Amino acid sequence: xxxxxxxxxxxxxxxxxxxxxxxxxxxxxxxxxxxxxxxxxxxxxxxxxxxxxxxxxxxxxxxxxxxxxxxxxxxxxxxxxxxxxxxxxxxxxxxxxxxxxxxxxxxxxxxxxxxxxxxxxxxxxxxxxxxxxxxxxxxxxxxxxxxxxxx
Numbered sequence: 001x002x003x004x005x006x007x008x009x010x011x012x013x014x015x016x017x018x019x020x021x022x023x024x025x026x027x028x029x030x031x032x033x034x035x036x037x038x039x040x041x042x043x044x045x046x047x048x049x050x051x052x053x054x055x056x057x058x059x060x061x062x063x064x065x066x067x068x069x070x071x072x073x074x075x076x077x078x079x080x081x082x083x084x085x086x087x088x089x090x091x092x093x094x095x096x097x098x099x100x101x102x103x104x105x106x107x108x109x110x111x112x113x114x115x116x117x118x119x120x121x122x123x124x125x126x127x128x129x130x131x132x133x134x135x136x137x138x139x140x141x142x143x144x145x146x147x148x149x150x151x
Contacts (some may be wrong), residue, residue, distance in 0.1 A: 002076045003140040005064040006057070007133060010082065013053040020045060037103035043097035050090030057083040078136045082129070089125045092118070 014110070020026055026041055056063060064073045096114045103111055114121070 001066065001072050002064070002135050003078075004075060005068070006060060006076075006078060006082060006136065009056050009060060009063070009114050010053065010129070010133070013049060013056065016044070017046070017049040019051075032077050036101070039100040039104065040097060043093050044101055047094035047097060050086050050093055054083050054086040054090060058088060076136075081132055085125050085129050087134070089122065092125070094119045112132060 021042075023037050026045060027038070060077055060079055061075050092114065095117055099114045102108045103115075
């Protein structure tokens with residue numbers, strides 16, 4: 001139950017962000033005159049979703065208890081890990097937003113530290129996230145099969 005809720009919350013927030021971008025609510029087409037606003041909206045939205053997911057995962061047990069009447073809802077070892085990945089993602093998106101604004105509002109065109117490595121930095125978080133989800137599923141399945149190992 002705990003693993004399912006963690007996975008569900010991450011999936012729902014990821015899908016919500018994807019839907020915002022794929023549906024056209026935020027257009028990804030950029031023209032020269034709206035480049036600064038478009039980039040700020042894109043990075044700002046990514047910051048918002050990362051921070052919202054961070055807080056959902058911080059309060060995962062309480063939220064899970066509200067939507068489920070199960071007495072098996074408890075804090076797991078993985079609850080202490082996932083929110084850090086979304087905090088990291090939020091920080092990366094925030095730094096990209098600051099760098100974008102510095103480049104387009106202040107004319108500091110030479111600042112490309114985050115811009116040049118944004119995809120790799122985001123992929124690191126998603127690789128770790130996927131690895132943690134897989135590890136969590138393996139461990140929870142193993143614990144379900146061997147109840148004497150779980151406390």
